[in-house]
Amino acid sequence: YMLNTATNTYDVLASTNGPTHEVTLPGTYQVIVTNTITGCKAAADQAIVTTVYPATDFTYVVTEAFTDNATITVTVNPVGTGNLIYSLDGGAWQSSNVFTGVQAGSHEIMVEDTEGCTSLTQPIMVIDYPKYFTPNGDGIHDTWNVVGLNQANAKLYIFDRYGKLIKQLSPTDQSAGWDGTYNGQLAPSTDYWFTIDFNENSQQKQFKAHFSLKR
Structure with missing residues (x-):
């Protein structure tokens, strides 16, 4: 096998056992195959080799805490040279960098490129609160708390309809x-x-709302 580069020079491939060659520089190449017995040659179509740079990091923006149907917007910087695809919690890959209707709680964002050079992962928290809970001992919605905040210094107070303090939570x-x-x-x-x-x-913030206890 011989490799015809853009400068019309011919390099004999070191291996004659298979049509494999690692190209280290970008450019346009043509592979020529020679039959050593007959001397016949065949040229393959030109192949264009480009340099691919992987993305190295990404940031994200989540809609404000306690927003129904939260949206996550991912920004990759630098973007690299491949076409980026995105996934949330191991779900289907998508070309859009925006996820909508995200539920409260912990999530994982994954970013890859179609060239196979980028693979990035980050955890993310979406903050919201349950609109109701059912403390009946069945193991489902038995307790109530804000979801996805995880701030030890945050203060959460629960009141009855008359303003009486019922519970303080972390x-x-x-x-x-x-x-x-x-x-x-x-x-x-x-x-x-x-x-x-x-x-x-x-920024220090305060949020107020209400929820239902159902038995």
């Missing part, structure tokens, strides 16, 4: 949440209000 992954009791007694099925003081994008 909105972290380690917190058990509110079990729907007050002073050892079952709290009634109704709406409850909460206030949370937390940090977002280096």
Whole structure:
């Protein structure tokens, strides 16, 4: 096998056992195959080799905390030279860098390129709160807490409809949440209000809303 480069020079490939050659420089190449017995030659179509640079990092922006149907926008920088594709939580790959309708909680963003040179992964948290909970001991929605915040310094207060403090919580992954009791007694099925003081994008914020206890 011989390699015809753009400068019309011919290099005999070191291996004659197979048509494999590693090209180290970008450019236009043509492969010529010679039959050593008959001397006949055949030239393959030209192949264009380009240099591919992988993406090295990415950032993301999430819509503000407690936004219904959160949106995540991914920015890759530098973008590299391949066509980028994106996946959320191991789901289907997509060409768009925007994910919509993302539920509260922890997620994982993956970025790859179609050249196989980029493979990046980052965890991400989406902050929201359950609109209701059902503390009936069935293991499903038995406690209530803010989801995805995980800030030990954040303060979460739960009140009844008259403004009476029912529970103070730490909105972290380690917190058990509110079990729907007050002073050892079952709290009634109704709406409850909460206030949370937390940090977002280096700014101290406060959010207020309400949720339902259903039995």
